[in-house]
Amino acid sequence: MQIPLLDLKQQFEVIKDEVMPSLAELCASQRFILGPKVEELERRLAEYSQAAYGCGVSSGSDALLISLMAEKIGAGDEVITSPYTFFATAGAICRTGARPVFVDIDPVTYNIDVAQIEAAITSKTRAIIPVHLYGQAADMDAILAIAKKHGLVVVEDACQAIGAECRGRRVGALGEYGCLSFFPSKNLGCFGDGGMVLCNDESRAKTLAILRNHGMAPQYHHHLIGSNFRLDAIQADVLLKKLPHLDDWTVARQQNADDYGRLFAGTAGLELPQEASWSTRHVRNQYVIRILDGRRDQVWDGLKAAGIGCAVYYPVPLHLQECFASLGYRKGEFPESERAAQETLALPIFPELTMEQKEQVAATVVRLLQG
Numbered sequence: 001m002q003i004p005l006l007d008l009k010q011q012f013e014v015i016k017d018e019v020m021p022s023l024a025e026l027c028a029s030q031r032f033i034l035g036p037k038v039e040e041l042e043r044r045l046a047e048y049s050q051a052a053y054g055c056g057v058s059s060g061s062d063a064l065l066i067s068l069m070a071e072k073i074g075a076g077d078e079v080i081t082s083p084y085t086f087f088a089t090a091g092a093i094c095r096t097g098a099r100p101v102f103v104d105i106d107p108v109t110y111n112i113d114v115a116q117i118e119a120a121i122t123s124k125t126r127a128i129i130p131v132h133l134y135g136q137a138a139d140m141d142a143i144l145a146i147a148k149k150h151g152l153v154v155v156e157d158a159c160q161a162i163g164a165e166c167r168g169r170r171v172g173a174l175g176e177y178g179c180l181s182f183f184p185s186k187n188l189g190c191f192g193d194g195g196m197v198l199c200n201d202e203s204r205a206k207t208l209a210i211l212r213n214h215g216m217a218p219q220y221h222h223h224l225i226g227s228n229f230r231l232d233a234i235q236a237d238v239l240l241k242k243l244p245h246l247d248d249w250t251v252a253r254q255q256n257a258d259d260y261g262r263l264f265a266g267t268a269g270l271e272l273p274q275e276a277s278w279s280t281r282h283v284r285n286q287y288v289i290r291i292l293d294g295r296r297d298q299v300w301d302g303l304k305a306a307g308i309g310c311a312v313y314y315p316v317p318l319h320l321q322e323c324f325a326s327l328g329y330r331k332g333e334f335p336e337s338e339r340a341a342q343e344t345l346a347l348p349i350f351p352e353l354t355m356e357q358k359e360q361v362a363a364t365v366v367r368l369l370q371g
Contacts, residue, residue, distance in 0.1 A: 003357050005309030010352040018241045037236040051173035051198035053205035056231030060159035060181025063195040064092035067155045067177035070207045081129040082112045083318040084337035090318050104334040109276050111138040127153040132161035135285035140166040140174045165281035172198045190235040252351035253284035263362035269369045287349035302368040311346045
């Protein structure tokens with residue numbers, strides 16, 4: 001049985017009768033840029049995330065960038081984040097001209113180790129970008145306390161964590177900004193690229209809306225230098241049809257994680273993902289295990305040979321990426337990030353996964369570990 005890491009075709013079969021007629025209507029209207037579909041999505045996702053405002057943008061990467069632009073972060077500034085995340089987190093910092101300052105991860109949650117943040121703060125520090133990795137909230141209470149103490153802005157990278165909660169509060173609405181991604185592989189994905197910035201401040205929301213449209217307000221009058229960060233109405237329409245299904249899909253992902261936990265119970269050489277005490281809703285964007293004793297690549301290759309989809313998020317931490325060599329970091333500076341890059345492996349957890357498929361995935365991993 002071939003088991004993909006993600007099967008979006010099954011999801012589409014469930015929703016196509018809702019999506020396709022609506023897209024046909026939108027095509028007939030020829031209103032593709034911003035407009036009422038985007039505005040409705042902004043309202044509904046802000047409400048879903050317990051935020052006051054939403055600003056639809058072109059991707060999760062641009063959501064991070066425009067949030068930093070709104071705070072006028074640039075050359076000479078520093079922004080603290082984790083080296084164990086997708087490139088866009090640090091890439092957005094560099095695109096403003098600021099410098100990413102890395103802090104190692106907590107080895108249990110893979111999120112930024114809050115105990116190390118204050119040591120990285122300097123007179124140049126302007127912001128912290130905590131990443132809610134794999135669908136689990138970072139310790140936002142601790143991060144917000146540090147930010148308040150030092151007068152820093154918090155931009156939440158919630159691109160993998162829509163609907164996740166920290167002590168009962170939705171991520172993305174806790175800092176000054178919260179960034180969402182609607183890349184197709186996300187728990188709520190569109191038919192291409194898309195993103196959103198959440199915030200609770202009216203002035204910031206207005207600035208975001210201006211920046212995403214070339215800094216223009218009113219038309220052809222530019223008081224700010226923005227760019228084209230607009231969300232297409234087609235993508236908004238797809239997301240509006242998918243949003244009512246999101247909580248059911250999340251429950252299915254959570255059930256899959258619970259099933260894996262039972263299937264892998266007692267397996268030697270394997271560490272299962274754990275939930276932090278502050279994580280009151282883990283949305284399971286990825287199910288990431290640790291393969292110990294240097295055998296990760298062996299298991300990875302074995303799963304691929306068996307037709308089971310799997311992936312490594314992420315094989316090279318950001319401080320060791322060639323494009324960030326000018327930052328001056330060296331191997332060994334962030335040992336937990338480096339260890340995670342060598343030991344972690346993501347298994348299929350998409351909502352439509354069957355029990356038979358989960359049993360096959362688990363049995364294959366156990367066989368490879370015992371072989």
